[in-house]
Every structure is written in structure tokens, then in C-alpha cells.
Amino acid sequence: MNLLEDLEFRGLVNQVTDAEGLKQQLENGQITLYCGFDPTADSLHIGHLLTVLTLRRFQLAGHKPLALVGGATGLIGDPSGKKAERTLNTTDIVQQWSDRIKAQLSQFLDFEGENAAKTVNNYDWIGSLDVVSFLRDVGKNFSVNYMLAKDSVESRITSGISFTEFSYMILQSYDFLKLYQEENCRLQIGGSDQWGNITAGLELIRKSTEETVKAFGFTIPLVTKSDGTKFGKSEGGAIWLDARKTSPYEFYQFLINTDDKDVVKFLKYFTFLTKEEIDGLAVEVENAPEKRVAQRKLAEEVTRLVHGQESLEQAIRISEALFSGNIAELSGEEIKQGFKDVPSFECEESEIALLDLLIAANISPSKRQGREDISNGAIYVNGTRETDLQAVVGDAVKIDGEFTIIRRGKKKYFMIKWK
Structure with missing residues (x-):
């Protein structure tokens, strides 16, 4: 060809x-x-x-x-x-x-x-x-x-x-x-x-x-999505090539969330995969779209091209940690990328009772609700469920001495920044 x-x-x-x-x-x-x-x-x-x-x-x-x-x-x-x-x-x-x-x-x-x-x-x-x-x-x-x-x-x-x-x-x-x-x-x-x-x-x-x-x-052609909207925008704005403006993790996530209707077109546009490789991925989209094989390939190829292999591996590591809940496996830098847009709270104390932290960081609306959240197993510290009402959050759960991630329920994340 x-x-x-x-x-x-x-x-x-x-x-x-x-x-x-x-x-x-x-x-x-x-x-x-x-x-x-x-x-x-x-x-x-x-x-x-x-x-x-x-x-x-x-x-x-x-x-x-x-x-x-x-x-x-x-x-x-x-x-x-x-x-x-x-x-x-x-x-x-x-x-x-x-x-x-x-x-x-x-x-x-x-x-x-x-x-x-x-x-x-x-x-x-x-x-x-x-x-x-x-x-x-x-x-x-x-x-x-x-x-x-x-x-x-x-x-x-x-x-x-x-x-x-x-x-x-x-x-x-x-x-x-x-x-x-x-x-x-x-x-x-x-x-x-x-x-x-x-x-x-x-x-x-x-x-x-x-x-x-x-x-x-x-x-x-100008790049558009199947719904006619302009390609290259996320909820946070434009997807930049500069890692300081759009982190490699955000870049990777933007691509991996590509719609099934667009992914083959974008593989042709943005990768150097051969026709045979792209045709094979098109079959995957047709036969097993739930596996999102084509989206992963698109995200890997383009993130590697723009940000390098090390940043790609970091983006994958953050994605897998968030999916599995193993937050403690991440570094401080990876926490910054993966939780850039979640609510945060600066804690001036070296350690604090978990219940008090839930109230101070506005994670739970009241002490009564905070107790219920802990007792019911709705609170996770760095991905680990915490049900002890007397639990204290301190050095043992500080990632790189800087961050602790609290999750309430399935999807509500909060970043605690330690001074």
C-alpha cells in the first residue's frame, strides 16, 4: 500500500x-x-x-x-x-x-x-x-x-x-x-x-x-465524533498534549472512553497500526464490544506516542488501582493525577480520628451519619474498608506522607492533603 x-x-x-x-x-x-x-x-x-x-x-x-x-x-x-x-x-x-x-x-x-x-x-x-x-x-x-x-x-x-x-x-x-x-x-x-x-x-x-x-x-477532515460533536474536549476542557495541562492519566482515560462507533476511525487516524491490525480490532468491536479491546489499544498507542512508555505504564497503573480499589499501591504523584478533580481537604493535624475527619472534610454531613457510614462499611481508607468507630487516620495511611484517599460508598472519593 x-x-x-x-x-x-x-x-x-x-x-x-x-x-x-x-x-x-x-x-x-x-x-x-x-x-x-x-x-x-x-x-x-x-x-x-x-x-x-x-x-x-x-x-x-x-x-x-x-x-x-x-x-x-x-x-x-x-x-x-x-x-x-x-x-x-x-x-x-x-x-x-x-x-x-x-x-x-x-x-x-x-x-x-x-x-x-x-x-x-x-x-x-x-x-x-x-x-x-x-x-x-x-x-x-x-x-x-x-x-x-x-x-x-x-x-x-x-x-x-x-x-x-x-x-x-x-x-x-x-x-x-x-x-x-x-x-x-x-x-x-x-x-x-x-x-x-x-x-x-x-x-x-x-x-x-x-x-x-x-x-x-x-x-x-476535521475530527468529529459520531454524534457530530467536536473531538478533543472533556468535561475539564481541551485535551492538551502538554502533561502539565492534561496529565497522562487524563489523556489515557479520555481515549479509553471512546465510543464504539468512533474507535475504529480513531485507530486509523491516530495510530500507525497496519490495516490488518485495525481490521482485527474492528472485529473485536463487532463481536465483543464489552471487552473494549480496541479502546485499550487506542489509549495505549496514542498515550505512548505523546507521553512515552513510562507515563503510559503509570496511567495504566492508576486506572487498575482505581478499578480494583488498591489505592495504597499508588505513589503520591499518581494520586495527584488520578484524583486531580475530586474534593480535597487540608488536614493540619498529624493524625485525626476517622469520625472527626469525616465531619471536618464534609465527607459525612453529621456525626450521626458518620457513625452509620463507618458501621455500615461505607467508608474506605486508601481502598480498605474501615468499620472501627475508634479508628485513627495517621502516618500509617499517608501515601508518600502527603495524601490519604477516603471513599464513601461506591464512587464518592475525597483527597486528604496532609500539611
């Missing part, structure tokens, strides 16, 4: 400007391609992962990927897919975010070898561009009617769009022209919402060069 056939199998081909021409270029030898990532936050999220991994697929097939960090366009704002203007950030903030995103991209692309990847920042050529040169040399190639016809602009006409965001298309087009001229870049890829910007870049290349243009545009 060649590259384009593999991309088709995985459902990663949305639109191509010249499918036959691109096929010939790919078959004739190595090409250079790029994808842009604007620094609108200090981390990429899981939605970005699809285009990053598509760059990786091209690289594995022998082609040279350029990862463009939009240090300049990140200061402007892309109207694509948004109903309102982006909040503009300072140059310093955008630069910091650009550096962090550049570091993240280096996790997934190989920067050594004959087809070594390269990161570029469009601030290097846009930041020093004066307004007269921009208008004369670049802006003159775009008619207002042409720009208004693009979906990314047309969808914002009624609600309003500033000249700043209106000009984004021209700046991204200029990126493609510069990379075409300086890096011999022949292909731009992006999400389906970037189709208008990509084709505008091809138009600028055509108007700015005398040679016969051999450049192409390629878009990938």
Missing part, C-alpha cells in the same frame, strides 16, 4: 487540488511539504495531533516535512471556524508559546537523516515586512471579491470581521510562496477549514512565478 492509498484507507483525504498530479510527484521522488500551527495557546491539543501525525506519515514515506510555527499569523488571528475575533496576545507571549509548540512538534518528527524535518517560524519573514511592500508585492494579487468568496470569510461577513483577520489569508498565502521559493516546498496540508487559505496560496504562487507551478494543496 503506497502513501496515498494508506491515507485513503485511514480516511485522511478530504480535498486535494490535483490528486493525479500529486500522486505523480510523490512517486517521482522526495517532496517537501508543510503544515502551519498558530501559537494560540502554550500547547497543542489532541485535535492538532491529526495533522502532526499526517506530516509524520509523509516523512516515513520518504518526504521532507516542514512544521511552520505561526509566530506572525498567531499575532493576527485566523477567521476559519470561529464566530468572533480572536483575543490578540502580546509579541512576548506569542514568542513563548511558539517556542513551546516548536518543542512539542519535535516529539513527533525526525530531525535527522536525508529527509530530516525542519521547523520554521513565519515571523522571520513577515515580522520585517513593511506595509508598502506587503500591499504592492502581495496584496495586489488578491481581489476583494476572490477573498469574500472563501468560506472562512463568507461565514463571518454577517457577524463582522476586522481587516486584521480578513488579511490572514494573504499572510498564509505568503507563507506558502516563501517556502515554495526558499525550501522548494511543493505541498501544504491542513484541516478542512484551511482549504480556502491553501488554495489562495497556490494562486499567489501561480501569479508570482514564471515557471509552470507544481504545487498542491491537501486537507484532512
Whole structure:
């Protein structure tokens, strides 16, 4: 299976400007391609992962990927897919975010070898561009009617769009022209919402060069779930690639909870498993969905890819401990990850009667109820049922000297933090 056939199998081909021409270029030898990532936050999220991994697929097939960090366009704002203007950030903030995103991209692309990847920042050529040169040399190639016809602009006409965001298309087009001229870049890829910007870049290349243009545009579907909602959001917000913003355990849990209707599609999107392996997992979903074999494989493959083997093992260990109730087997760091969002209470004493702790931490509403909870076996300390009304919580149940986990009933967890 060649590259384009593999991309088709995985459902990663949305639109191509010249499918036959691109096929010939790919078959004739190595090409250079790029994808842009604007620094609108200090981390990429899981939605970005699809285009990053598509760059990786091209690289594995022998082609040279350029990862463009939009240090300049990140200061402007892309109207694509948004109903309102982006909040503009300072140059310093955008630069910091650009550096962090550049570091993240280096996790997934190989920067050594004959087809070594390269990161570029469009601030290097846009930041020093004066307004007269921009208008004369670049802006003159775009008619207002042409720009208004693009979906990314047309969808914002009624609600309003500033000249700043209106000009984004021209700046991204200029990126493609510069990379075409300086890096011999022949292909731009992006999400389906970037189709208008990509084709505008091809138009600028055509108007700015005398040679016969051999450049192409390629878009990938935006990732949605079977219910039509956007992929990449949880109750806590976006699923980030930065472990400081979304822990490996949260990342793993997000993926393992994938719906049966979506899991095969996401295995194709986000893993490098072969067609045969994915077809086998599809059979598992069909015949034994309750075993969730495909979901576990998806969570393992993608968590390992993003966070590494050690973090994957940690995420699995936390998941298994929570399922079995063996909380005491976890480390303090694992407790932080697994119980990040449960109610917590800071205890200033070195030890405290369990009954008093239930009241102080608002685990039980009254002493009478607290006694009943303990007597009835509804209270668990680090996963162990405690029925002694005289029990004391102290050093023996402090995990790494920092935490104790109290559970009331089947699902109500509370974290005790010891000072």
C-alpha cells in the first residue's frame, strides 16, 4: 500500500487540488511539504495531533516535512471556524508559546537523516515586512471579491470581521510562496477549514512565478465524533498534549472512553497500526464490544506516542488501582493525577480520628451519619474498608506522607492533603 492509498484507507483525504498530479510527484521522488500551527495557546491539543501525525506519515514515506510555527499569523488571528475575533496576545507571549509548540512538534518528527524535518517560524519573514511592500508585492494579487468568496470569510461577513483577520489569508498565502521559493516546498496540508487559505496560496504562487507551478494543496477532515460533536474536549476542557495541562492519566482515560462507533476511525487516524491490525480490532468491536479491546489499544498507542512508555505504564497503573480499589499501591504523584478533580481537604493535624475527619472534610454531613457510614462499611481508607468507630487516620495511611484517599460508598472519593 503506497502513501496515498494508506491515507485513503485511514480516511485522511478530504480535498486535494490535483490528486493525479500529486500522486505523480510523490512517486517521482522526495517532496517537501508543510503544515502551519498558530501559537494560540502554550500547547497543542489532541485535535492538532491529526495533522502532526499526517506530516509524520509523509516523512516515513520518504518526504521532507516542514512544521511552520505561526509566530506572525498567531499575532493576527485566523477567521476559519470561529464566530468572533480572536483575543490578540502580546509579541512576548506569542514568542513563548511558539517556542513551546516548536518543542512539542519535535516529539513527533525526525530531525535527522536525508529527509530530516525542519521547523520554521513565519515571523522571520513577515515580522520585517513593511506595509508598502506587503500591499504592492502581495496584496495586489488578491481581489476583494476572490477573498469574500472563501468560506472562512463568507461565514463571518454577517457577524463582522476586522481587516486584521480578513488579511490572514494573504499572510498564509505568503507563507506558502516563501517556502515554495526558499525550501522548494511543493505541498501544504491542513484541516478542512484551511482549504480556502491553501488554495489562495497556490494562486499567489501561480501569479508570482514564471515557471509552470507544481504545487498542491491537501486537507484532512476535521475530527468529529459520531454524534457530530467536536473531538478533543472533556468535561475539564481541551485535551492538551502538554502533561502539565492534561496529565497522562487524563489523556489515557479520555481515549479509553471512546465510543464504539468512533474507535475504529480513531485507530486509523491516530495510530500507525497496519490495516490488518485495525481490521482485527474492528472485529473485536463487532463481536465483543464489552471487552473494549480496541479502546485499550487506542489509549495505549496514542498515550505512548505523546507521553512515552513510562507515563503510559503509570496511567495504566492508576486506572487498575482505581478499578480494583488498591489505592495504597499508588505513589503520591499518581494520586495527584488520578484524583486531580475530586474534593480535597487540608488536614493540619498529624493524625485525626476517622469520625472527626469525616465531619471536618464534609465527607459525612453529621456525626450521626458518620457513625452509620463507618458501621455500615461505607467508608474506605486508601481502598480498605474501615468499620472501627475508634479508628485513627495517621502516618500509617499517608501515601508518600502527603495524601490519604477516603471513599464513601461506591464512587464518592475525597483527597486528604496532609500539611
